[in-house]
Amino acid sequence: MTKKQKLCFVIMGFGKKTDLSTGKTLDLDKTYKNIIKPAVEKAGVQCVRADEIQDSGLIDKSMYALLMHADLVVADISTYNPNAIYELGIRHAVRPYSTIIIKEQEGSIPFDLNHNRIFHYVHLGDDIGVDEAERCKEALVEMIESILKNKVIDSPLYDYIQDIEPPKLTQKEYQRIIGDLSEREESIFAISERAKHFMEGSNFIEAARLWEKAESLVPNEAYFTQQHALAKYKSKNPTVISSLTDALQIIEKLDPDNETNDPETLGLTGAIYKRMWHATNDAECLKRAIHYYGKGFKIRRDYYNGENYALCLNLAASIEVDLDEKTFYKISAKKARQEILEILSHLSEEEESSQSINKWPYATLANCYFGLGDVNSGMKYEKIYLALVTSDWEKETYFEGKEILTKLING
Template identity: 40%
Template structure:
């Protein structure tokens, strides 16, 4: 290493990943940004993750070099990431010490990791609780201090094979690796880091610049594919989302292109709820665009899969709506079938209300605990406040929609007003009111079949 500073290489996934055992969706970028990188850098240690390495080609050589040469490796195994587990194994084989293993606390550990010390943290899914962040950072800081200059084996390979001699870490090895890098024609210090491309694309989505975001995600997919024989599900998922949102050259073709992207990541058999949920949305929009009942049937199946996997409000709200759609479609051939569809919709709305009642006090309590942080004037504090505002908006909007479907119009109006007065981007309100318009139009056709009979408010 030419840099005099010590260097930490962080082994973990990036972006939003799904833990296939629990079905939970975790934003790993927040784990890295708020739990790991600040602690490492506070020690004067350079901190880098694979997607931050500047490159314009394969980074396999650089990755192996980091696993061999880095003064410290922190491996986050959250979501049972197979690449992270593989890279941890390489590190344990190469270096007897200075490796720290962490994960979110609901990880089901493989048997072979039961004898490895794994520091746990609590992840909310799409956010990190401030108190939990401070607790974990303090513990990680102490652990770094304990291992960074200590020649004591933390690798099970060198613990059990205690006569094993590790590879020599010397300039000759580094020079050989550099030579391989040059031979492979991989300019490590040029181009854009994958993390920068992804972040720019996500920022463009926030700004509703979907065509530009699509181009960046296409670039990210190409770069990620250089280092793996398997497509990165998260990147393809985000590319599919940006693709259908462009509605270019027209909505139907963009939706069909989006479906092809989702099918390329094993849509028929995947247990990734985010992929399945997006497929449900795309198929729903194809049906709404007049492309036929087959899309409605498939949308219903996708939302059922994602709803029963995640048990969350978003999929519940959409599942109820497509059940009402079905009652008005050619798929329902009798009033008995139509009533069955409406019964399923009502059951789902009741479940949505339960989930709203469960989630609301949790977010209020966390927002209260984070009051000092959200008002400290920092970007992180602003992002946290926006997160809480969005959660409160959607809980109110979901309550309003569920009560509307159930005919509880007083509760519908109350929660609609709560959503309206809560700080939110205009697109959220437009999305909510658009969906309410669709639901009202459908219930006006078949509401008389519900028990009690559904009648639109005057």
């Protein structure tokens, strides 16, 4: 299942700025394009800088909303840009954790920030060396993954003053602000945020329209194509079969038949063919679903592809007349589920207080245990999944799959 992407908002100056403490002029756009943005995206997080959402009269309120809402903020305080320092202060006031401060290595650090952990990099002025950019990207990726997982307090306000609660930004207010931007359809970020909002509300027709627009604006971004395909087949518009056919045409842009090893692309292609089989009972569609799910599972050991690969093998067993083939499908499904439990064993060993906020592994664990006949463990992880789920369509998808699996296992 395609996962909701986390969001990083980047605080920094734009273009060339001079550090008055050193007299050195830095092209900060090079820092963003060569270090920050590729590192954030490599960590699987959506990266947005203020100039990418700028719209006349709206930059201030969208900035405040993003400083509160973003899962991660990266603040480059090189040259001590006043706006960047001010925005960092706001972030520290509204979020206890998930803020990274970076700075070019030369120059002094303001007293109020010198107790914070700061990531340093070397800037040549007009550009950043290739080796330095690579070093920084790798180090920053590790830092981002650790910070998002562990949620250690990095705001001095929440570190020094105990028992204070951060302010809350309601989802309704956040969507109102982002909606103001997306209605002008000038911001790729705002369009995608609006599309996510419609997905949350199961309005897949409108979501598909917005994902299509996002895809047309950034045609080389696989994420937008994947979301467009997902929303299209979920829309069932104008009919179930036509929406699946359209979704298949969309996802084929990412070439699932050849070189791709992207588990999201393979999983979505498998999902489309699985739904085609349910709609038509065409065995070839089920065969293709097994192929794509199996490819995603075997190449990347992706648990989502593996779970659906196992389910489709059970479906194949249910319609197979040859007893040897039927047995082969059932044994292969069992082995796949056992391997998935090994892949996700770190979740099985977690304490409740440290559980992941990503809901889908828990849905997979539940279904794997149900498929292996361990109902108690299945119910345990189903409970965790349902506590994390936020959208009706996500619950419906889960229970549809569980119902099919239950009938297959008990049949």
